[in-house]
Amino acid sequence: MMRSLLVLTALLAVPVPGVAGQEGDGVDSAGFVGTWMGSVDIDGMEQRIHCVLTEAEGVPQFTEYSVKRGPLQFKYTYQRGDPFKSTISGNTISLTMSAARASYSGTLSRMAGRITGTFTQHGRTFPLVLERVDEAEVPPSRPQDPDEPFPYLAEDVTYTNPDGGHALAGTFTRPASGGPFPAVILISGSGLQDRNGTGLGHRPFLVLADHFTRRGIAVLRYDDRGVGGSTGDSEAATSRDFASDVLAAVAYLKGRDDVDPGRIGLAGHSEGGLIAPIVAVESPDVSYIVLMAAPGVLGETLFHAQTESIARAGGASKEEIAQIRKMNRALFEVVKSESDPERADEAIARVLQASGTELRGRLEGQDSITHPLIVEQWITLLASNAWLRYFLTYDPAETIEQVTVPVLAINGEKDLQVPHEENLREIEAALKRGGNTRYEIRSFPDLNHLFQHAETGAPSEYQAIEETWSVEVMEVIADWILRTVGG
Numbered sequence: 001m002m003r004s005l006l007v008l009t010a011l012l013a014v015p016v017p018g019v020a021g022q023e024g025d026g027v028d029s030a031g032f033v034g035t036w037m038g039s040v041d042i043d044g045m046e047q048r049i050h051c052v053l054t055e056a057e058g059v060p061q062f063t064e065y066s067v068k069r070g071p072l073q074f075k076y077t078y079q080r081g082d083p084f085k086s087t088i089s090g091n092t093i094s095l096t097m098s099a100a101r102a103s104y105s106g107t108l109s110r111m112a113g114r115i116t117g118t119f120t121q122h123g124r125t126f127p128l129v130l131e132r133v134d135e136a137e138v139p140p141s142r143p144q145d146p147d148e149p150f151p152y153l154a155e156d157v158t159y160t161n162p163d164g165g166h167a168l169a170g171t172f173t174r175p176a177s178g179g180p181f182p183a184v185i186l187i188s189g190s191g192l193q194d195r196n197g198t199g200l201g202h203r204p205f206l207v208l209a210d211h212f213t214r215r216g217i218a219v220l221r222y223d224d225r226g227v228g229g230s231t232g233d234s235e236a237a238t239s240r241d242f243a244s245d246v247l248a249a250v251a252y253l254k255g256r257d258d259v260d261p262g263r264i265g266l267a268g269h270s271e272g273g274l275i276a277p278i279v280a281v282e283s284p285d286v287s288y289i290v291l292m293a294a295p296g297v298l299g300e301t302l303f304h305a306q307t308e309s310i311a312r313a314g315g316a317s318k319e320e321i322a323q324i325r326k327m328n329r330a331l332f333e334v335v336k337s338e339s340d341p342e343r344a345d346e347a348i349a350r351v352l353q354a355s356g357t358e359l360r361g362r363l364e365g366q367d368s369i370t371h372p373l374i375v376e377q378w379i380t381l382l383a384s385n386a387w388l389r390y391f392l393t394y395d396p397a398e399t400i401e402q403v404t405v406p407v408l409a410i411n412g413e414k415d416l417q418v419p420h421e422e423n424l425r426e427i428e429a430a431l432k433r434g435g436n437t438r439y440e441i442r443s444f445p446d447l448n449h450l451f452q453h454a455e456t457g458a459p460s461e462y463q464a465i466e467e468t469w470s471v472e473v474m475e476v477i478a479d480w481i482l483r484t485v486g487g
Helices: 003-013 204-214 239-254 271-282 299-313 318-337 341-359 372-382 386-393 396-400 420-433 471-485
Strands: 034-042 045-056 059-069 072-077 084-089 092-097 102-109 114-121 124-133 152-161 166-175 181-187 218-222 259-269 288-292 407-412 439-444
Touching: 045 124, 059 084, 102 124, 152 239, 166 181, 166 204, 166 239, 181 204, 181 239, 181 271, 181 471, 204 218, 204 471, 218 239, 239 259, 239 271, 239 386, 259 271, 259 471, 271 288, 271 396, 288 471, 299 318, 299 386, 318 341, 318 386, 396 420, 407 420, 407 471, 420 439, 439 471
Parallel strands: 181 218, 181 259, 259 288, 288 407, 407 439
Antiparallel strands: 034 045, 034 124, 045 059, 059 072, 084 092, 092 102, 102 114, 114 124, 152 166, 166 218
C-alpha cells in the first residue's frame, strides 16, 4: 500500500484544510451523544447511515460518519482539519459531512431515542430516521480477517540481511502436511509497514497469506526494516535498499526443507511491484513475479498522474490541477537537484510561498499551503528524502525489460494512485522489448489501488470499505501461481 506516497500526494494535491469547528448554542447536548444508525432508500438501493457524536467540554463533536451501499461501506473519521460540522439548537441538530458531500438535519425525541429528519446528498433530499444503537450492534468492518486456529502451519521467523547487517522478522505459513511447497514472498508498498500490511484498519497481507496458504502455497511476509520485530535503519533507505531485504528473504526460503527452491516467487504491491523486478533480475532463485498495481512509468510521471487523478476526484478544476502540476514540477526539481538539507529547505519554502497565492482559498475555510505547520510538513516529506529522490528518477520499465521469468501484472481500473491503463501498457511493452513471452496482463473493473470494490477509487474510500481484498483477484493470483509453477 503506497502510504507514504499517498501522504505526499495528499499534500501535493490540495491545500491542507484548517481545523473545522463544531458549534453549539450552550444547550445540553448530552441527548445527542452516542452512535446513531438509520437507512434511506435512494433509487431503489438501501443506504445504511452510521453517525457517532461525542462531547468535549460541553461542545458536541461529530467524530464519524459512514454509509453502507449494498456490499460497500464508506467511512469518514474526524481528524484535525476535516470538515465535519455539527450544530445543535434545542432539540434540533444539523450535521455537515463535506467529504461525502452530504448533510443531515433532524429533531431529537429523547423518549423514543431517535432523530427524525432529512438527509441531503448531491442536492437530493430524503427522509431519514436515526435510531440510537450500542456500538456493539454495528457490524464488523473487516470480515475477511482470518481467525485462529488456522488450518495450516504459521511460524514466526527471523533471518538476516547480510547486505545491511540487520535482522528481518516475519511470519511463514504453509499447508499442514505435504511439501515441499511452492512459495511466494509478499513485498509491501511505500511507507513502513508491518508483516500484515496494517493500515487504515485493514491487514491485506494477512488476508492474502491466509488465502494463498489455503490454496497450497507457502507464504513469507515480513516487517519492513525498522518496523515491528525487524531491525535496520529505514531513514535513508531507497527502493533499491528494500530490494536487498527481499533478496535475503529469497535466500532464507531457499534454505528451508519445506519449500521447493525451484518454485520461489515474489508478489509485490505498488512500490513492492517496482522492487520485485529488481530482485528477479538479480537473483536466479526467483522463478516468477506478480506485480499488483505496480508502476510501469518513471516515478515523476507517476507522481503527476496520481496527484492529478486524486485532485480531480476531489473536485479540483482544470485550472487548479494546472496550478498543482506547476508547483509539483518546481518541488520535484528541488528534490532531484538539491541534496543539502538546508538549501533544500530554503528552496522548498520559496516554491511554497510562490505557489500559495495561486492555490489559497480553493475551499472555504482552508488555510493556504504557506501556513507554518503545512510548510513544516512539506519540508519533512521532501527535504533530504533519499527515497523520494530515487523514486522520482527511477524508470521501472528499464528493469522489467530484463525480467525473463513468468510475470503476472494486474491492476484495478479505478486505481487513482497507479492508473491502470498507462502503467499496465508500459509494463507489457517493456516485457515485449525484452523478449519475455511468459506473461499475463489483467485489469479489473470497479477495483481501486487496494483491489477493493469501490465507487470512485479515491483514497478517502479505502478505510471505509469493509472488503480488504477482492476474492476474485486473490483467486486469479493463486490460480496463476499454481498454473505457472505447479501445485
